[in-house]
Amino acid sequence: MVEKITYIESGQFHPYKNLAVEEYLLLHCEPQECILYLWQNQNTVVIGRNQNAWKECKVESLEENGGHLARRLSGGGAVYHDLGNLNFTFLVSKENYSIDRQLEVIVKAVQKLGAKAEKSGRNDILIDGKKFSGNAFYEQEQHCYHHGTLMMNVNKEMLSKYLTVSKEKLQSKGVDSVKSRVTNLVDYIPDLTLEALKKALREAFEEVYGLTSNECKMEDLDQKEIEMRTKHFSSWDWRFGRKIDFQYEISKRFSWGQMNIQFQVDKGKISDVNVYSDSLKPMTIEKLPKYLKGIRYHKKNICSELRLYWAEDKQEEEMIADIIEWIKEEEL
Numbered sequence: 242m243v244e245k246i247t248y249i250e251s252g253q254f255h256p257y258k259n260l261a262v263e264e265y266l267l268l269h270c271e272p273q274e275c276i277l278y279l280w281q282n283q284n285t286v287v288i289g290r291n292q293n294a295w296k297e298c299k300v301e302s303l304e305e306n307g308g309h310l311a312r313r314l315s316g317g318g319a320v321y322h323d324l325g326n327l328n329f330t331f332l333v334s335k336e337n338y339s340i341d342r343q344l345e346v347i348v349k350a351v352q353k354l355g356a357k358a359e360k361s362g363r364n365d366i367l368i369d370g371k372k373f374s375g376n377a378f379y380e381q382e383q384h385c386y387h388h389g390t391l392m393m394n395v396n397k398e399m400l401s402k403y404l405t406v407s408k409e410k411l412q413s414k415g416v417d418s419v420k421s422r423v424t425n426l427v428d429y430i431p432d433l434t435l436e437a438l439k440k441a442l443r444e445a446f447e448e449v450y451g452l453t454s455n456e457c458k459m460e461d462l463d464q465k466e467i468e469m470r471t472k473h474f475s476s477w478d479w480r481f482g483r484k485i486d487f488q489y490e491i492s493k494r495f496s497w498g499q500m501n502i503q504f505q506v507d508k509g510k511i512s513d514v515n516v517y518s519d520s521l522k523p524m525t526i527e528k529l530p531k532y533l534k535g536i537r538y539h540k541k542n543i544c545s546e547l548r549l550y551w552a553e554d555k556q557e558e559e560m561i562a563d564i565i566e567w568i569k570e571e572e573l
C-alpha cells in the first residue's frame with residue numbers, strides 16, 4: 242500500500258539533468274512511497290530507449306537551433322518538448338505500481354481545469370479524440386516509473402519540423418500526421434497557466450491516493466550522484482552510440498507488401514518489437530507490437546497471440562493469417 246506521497250518539481254530546463262533526476266528518484270524511492278515529479282525541457286526531442294536518433298529526428302537542424310537530442314530509459318516513440326510542455330513522472334515500487342491509478346490523477350487534474358480527458362487503449366491520453374499526452378513506462382528490478390508529456394501550448398511547427406514521420410505513419414495519416422494527431426490543452430482551456438496545471442496535478446495526486454503530499458526540493462537530493470547520471474545522459478555514447486541490438490530479425494515479402502520484424506528478447510520474453518512494412522494497411526502492422534510485447538519468445542506463443550488479433554476487415558484478417566503462416570515456418 243502507498244503510505245507516503247511526495248511531490249517534487251524541477252526548476253531547470255536541461256533535459257539531461259532532468260532525466261538524471263528522474264533516474265535518481267526511481268532508485269531512491271521508498272517501497273511504500275509514490276513520487277510525482279514535474280519537469281520541463283527546453284527545445285528538446287526525447288527518443289525512446291531503443292530508437293535510432295537519426296531516424297526519428299532531424300538532429301542537425303535541431304542542434305543548429307540550439308536544441309537537444311535526449312534519450313530516455315523507457316521505450317516508445319520520439320516526442321518534442323518546449324516550455325509549452327510539462328512532463329510528469331510517477332515513481333513507485335512494483336508492488337504499488339498501477340497505471341490506471343496514475344492515469345486517473347492526470348484525467349482528474351485536467352477535469353479540475355475544465356476539460357474532459359480520456360485514456361486511449363494505447364499509451365496516449367486524449368481530448369476530443371486528439372492526443373495531448375504521450376506516455377511511456379520503465380521498470381528496473383523493484384523500481385518502476387510511468388511518465389508522460391502534457392501538451393499545454395507546444396509549438397507544433399517545431400514539433401513537426403524536428404520529428405521525422407515514419408513511412409508507415411505517413412501512408413496512414415498523410416504528410417502532416419505528426420502535427421495533426423496532437424492537440425494543446427490551451428485550445429480547450431484558454432486561460433490555462435503552468436502554475437494552475439501543476440496545482441491541479443498535485444491536488445489530484447493527493448485526492449486519488451487519499452494522502453497529503455510532502456514536497457521534496459531539488460537541493461535535498463545528492464548532487465554528486467545527479468551530476469554523475471547527468472554526464473551519462475548527456476554523453477554521445479548514450480544518445481547516439483547506443484547499440485540498438487535487436488537480437489532477432491525476420492523479413493518476408495508478401496503480395497500486400499514487405500514485412501520486417503525485429504525482436505528484443507530479455508530473459509526469454511519479448512521486451513521490445515519493431516515492425517516495418519510498406520503495406521498499404523499500416524495500421525494493421527502498427528498494432529502488432531501491442532500483441533507481442535511481454536510474451537515468451539516462442540513460435541507457439543507468438544502465433545497464438547496473433548490469433549487473438551482483432552481484425553477490422555477481411556483484408557486485415559488475411560494479412561494476419563499470412564503473418565501467422567510465415568512465423569510458423571521461421572527458425573525462431
Ligand SMILES: Nc1ncnc2c1ncn2[C@@H]1O[C@H](COP(=O)(O)OC(=O)CCCC[C@@H]2CCSS2)[C@@H](O)[C@H]1O
Pocket residue numbers: 287313317318319320321322326328329364372373374375376377388389390391392395400404418419420422423
Ligand atoms: N510533447 C508531445 N506530447 C504528446 N505527443 C507528442 C509530443 N510530441 C510529439 N508528439 C506526437 O506523438 C508521436 C509519437 O508518439 P508515440 O506513441 O510513438 O510515442 C510517445 O508518445 C512517447 C511518449 C514519451 C513520453 C516521455 C515522457 C517524459 S520524457 S518523453 C509523434 O509523432 C507526435 O505526433
